[in-house]
Amino acid sequence: xxxxxxxxxxxxxxxxxxxxxxxxxxxxxxxxxxxxxxxxxxxxxxxxxxxxxxxxxxxxxxxxxxxxxxxxxxxxxxxxxxxxxxxxxxxxxxxxxxxxxxxxxxxxxxxxxxxxxxxxxxxxxxxxxxxxxxxxxxxxxxxxxxxxxxxxxxxxxxxxxxxxxxxxxxxxxxxxxxxxxxxxxxxxxxxxxxxxxxxxxxxxxxxxxxxxxxxxxxxxxxxxxxxxxxxxxxxxxxxxxxxxxxxxxxxxxxxxxxxxxxxxxxxxxxxxxxxxxxxxxxxxxxxxxxxxxxxxxxxxxxxxxxxx
Amino acid sequence: xxxxxxxxxxxxxxxxxxxxxxxxxxxxxxxxxxxxxxxxxxxxxxxxxxxxxxxxxxxxxxxxxxxxxxxxxxxxxxxxxxxxxxxxxxxxxxxxxxxxxxxxxxxxxxxxxxxxxxxxxxxxxxxxxxxxxxxxxxxxxxxxxxxxxxxxxxxxxxxxxxxxxxxxxxxxxxxxxxxxxxxxxxxxxxxxxxxxxxxxxxxxxxxxxxxxxxxxxxxxxxxxxxxxxxxxxxxxxxxxxxxxxxxxxxxxxxxxxxxxxxxxxxxxxxxxxxxxxxxxxxxxxxxxxxxxxxxxxxxxxxxxxxxxxxxxxxxx
Numbered sequence: 091x092x093x094x095x096x097x098x099x100x101x102x103x104x105x106x107x108x109x110x111x112x113x114x115x116x117x118x119x120x121x122x123x124x125x126x127x128x129x130x131x132x133x134x135x136x137x138x139x140x141x142x143x144x145x146x147x148x149x150x151x152x153x154x155x156x157x158x159x160x161x162x163x164x165x166x167x168x169x170x171x172x173x174x175x176x177x178x179x180x181x182x183x184x185x186x187x188x189x190x191x192x193x194x195x196x197x198x199x200x201x202x203x204x205x206x207x208x209x210x211x212x213x214x215x216x217x218x219x220x221x222x223x224x225x226x227x228x229x230x231x232x233x234x235x236x237x238x239x240x241x242x243x244x245x246x247x248x249x250x251x252x253x254x255x256x257x258x259x260x261x262x263x264x265x266x267x268x269x270x271x272x273x274x275x276x277x278x279x280x281x282x283x284x285x286x287x288x289x290x291x292x293x294x295x296x297x298x299x300x301x302x303x304x305x306x307x308x309x310x311x312x313x314x315x316x317x318x319x320x321x322x323x324x325x326x327x328x329x330x331x332x333x334x335x336x337x338x339x340x341x342x343x344x345x346x347x348x349x350x351x352x353x354x355x356x357x358x359x360x361x362x363x364x365x366x367x368x369x370x371x372x373x374x375x376x377x378x379x380x381x382x383x384x385x386x387x388x389x390x391x392x393x394x395x396x397x398x
Numbered sequence: 399x400x401x402x403x404x405x406x407x408x409x410x411x412x413x414x415x416x417x418x419x420x421x422x423x424x425x426x427x428x429x430x431x432x433x434x435x436x437x438x439x440x441x442x443x444x445x446x447x448x449x450x451x452x453x454x455x456x457x458x459x460x461x462x463x464x465x466x467x468x469x470x471x472x473x474x475x476x477x478x479x480x481x482x483x484x485x486x487x488x489x490x491x492x493x494x495x496x497x498x499x500x501x502x503x504x505x506x507x508x509x510x511x512x513x514x515x516x517x518x519x520x521x522x523x524x525x526x527x528x529x530x531x532x533x534x535x536x537x538x539x540x541x542x543x544x545x546x547x548x549x550x551x552x553x554x555x556x557x558x559x560x561x562x563x564x565x566x567x568x569x570x571x572x573x574x575x576x577x578x579x580x581x582x583x584x585x586x587x588x589x590x591x592x593x594x595x596x597x598x599x600x601x602x603x604x605x606x607x608x609x610x611x612x613x614x615x616x617x618x619x620x621x622x623x624x625x626x627x628x629x630x631x632x633x634x635x636x637x638x639x640x641x642x643x644x645x646x647x648x649x650x651x652x653x654x655x656x657x658x659x660x661x662x663x664x665x666x667x668x669x670x671x672x673x674x675x676x677x678x679x680x681x682x683x684x685x686x687x688x689x690x691x692x693x694x695x696x697x698x699x700x701x702x703x704x705x706x707x708x709x710x711x712x713x714x
Contacts, residue, residue, distance in 0.1 A: 234416035246424040249673040356562040373544040380539035
């Protein structure tokens with residue numbers, strides 16, 4: 091869509107923040123999110139894990155693959171002074187490995203979710219504002235990928251090119267981009283046919299202006315809530331791959347692969363802290379993000395949610 | 399209605415073809431080819447060439463694809479690259495374990511969680527409802543191996559019931575023995591799908607409860623129990639069946655993690671092995687089986703959704 095001459099009369103660079111149009115209505119009032127108690131619990135735990143993820147390697151009592159008790163080598167030692175969460179299958183400190191793994195699990199998942207969002211939103215909004223041909227092609231290809239179980243796609247990719255951190259990020263990012271694509275497209279479509287976009291088009295605004303000033307502010311909230319949900323799924327996906335031995339490779343620590351390495355403890359049963367700790371770490375992280383997402387979307391004004 | 403179902407099945411078939419293409423191409427971009435992998439690094443070029451011919455790898459790609467697809471339709475999945483055993487034999491040894499666990503989970507987990515969810519919708523805001531909602535919100539985001547660990551901690555380590563790994567064969571066991579044999583895997587998967595099902599069935603019923611005709615029934619003085627069971631539930635069936643099918647489709651992936659966790663042989667552990675040994679003929683065959691199951695369940699979900707909703711059946 092090209093700008094009509096009328097629009098160029100009062101053309102202003104779309105990026106400057108202090109632009110105001112007298113004839114345009116103000117942006118809708120932005121609602122401030124006030125967390126409930128459940129929301130605060132979620133935020134606290136998530137923040138805790140983010141701090142561990144960022145500073146873990148400096149705070150950890152031992153290096154990733156160091157033995158806390160090199161003189162008394164014994165696998166699956168119970169928690170004690172010097173190894174507060176016990177030791178694992180190779181007598182390494184579980185606590186230190188959790189702290190090293192935090193950065194890897196969270197970092198990979200966050201990077202993959204960002205990639206999924208970037209790809210999905212760009213293509214989805216693109217499909218929404220382009221003609222039916224582009225939209226059809228993109229949507230059909232997307233549907234084909236969406237109709238596969240995610241873990242299968244992951245398995246095929248890992249089998250084909252092997253597992254490494256960049257491969258994991260790319261795979262998870264592109265797999266979950268399909269879901270984001272659908273959401274972004276649906277939101278984009280809905281907004282495209284709304285009156286205020288119609289008005290902007292009639293006014294003769296350019297495509298970029300419509301995306302940044304009309305569509306984005308309206309698509310922002312649902313997309314941000316969904317980002318949290320998607321992050322949960324990506325964390326679970328990456329952890330599951332690692333748990334199957336196809337994600338982060340040993341001796342690098344990652345929460346999913348830690349559970350796998352120490353599965354042997356189930357048979358011996360003297361100390362299964364080496365399994366419980368990483369599994370609990372993933373669960374607390376994903377559940378707390380879920381609590382935030384629930385809290386934000388309940389706040390977003392679903393009447394049903396309020397009654398619940 | 400029938401034309402819609404046929405149309406949906408048509409789309410399903412196209413999806414299957416697309417899926418087979420994705421799997422085929424995905425396993426084709428392997429560095430090195432099947433013959434080289436099978437024969438190892440020390441094989442002479444002549445041997446590799448001969449083996450390539452046997453596998454049909456000298457043919458153009460589309461012929462390879464078509465003959466692979468045709469073989470799959472006839473039930474011939476080819477020979478494993480790692481062990482040279484027919485893949486159908488490998489599957490025959492193991493598929494029952496996977497089928498038992500998925501079917502028993504569906505048979506036990508689904509009705510129980512639907513009943514729990516609908517009961518929560520009957521008493522919204524009650525203590526029962528809140529506890530159930532909190533538990534399901536917590537479990538819905540937790541990984542399968544966390545739920546499994548929790549169950550092992552509670553049952554095996556605290557109460558001393560059962561074994562933390564599934565040992566022995568399921569052969570020749572009666573129904574109750576089977577349930578006991580696979581108790582922990584079934585329980586784990588049931589918990590995972592339950593958290594979804596409880597939330598969705600509760601939401602589906604409550605959603606119908608806020609419609610005008612229910613208000614009418616309330617004003618008429620129909621008892622609450624009767625409103626839910628006779629008025630609301632019938633209209634909530636569509637979304638509920640949809641959610642059930644989606645969750646059964648999820649079992650396709652959930653079962654992989656559970657099999658590895660409890661260490662018993664099944665189709666899922668077979669495909670993981672295939673990935674580790676880069677046995678891509680195995681991955682192709684099993685991948686197709688898993689994806690087909692998934693696509694079929696999705697298809698049922700879609701058909702159920704519009705079969706139960708007259709408004710979707712007769713689009714304006």
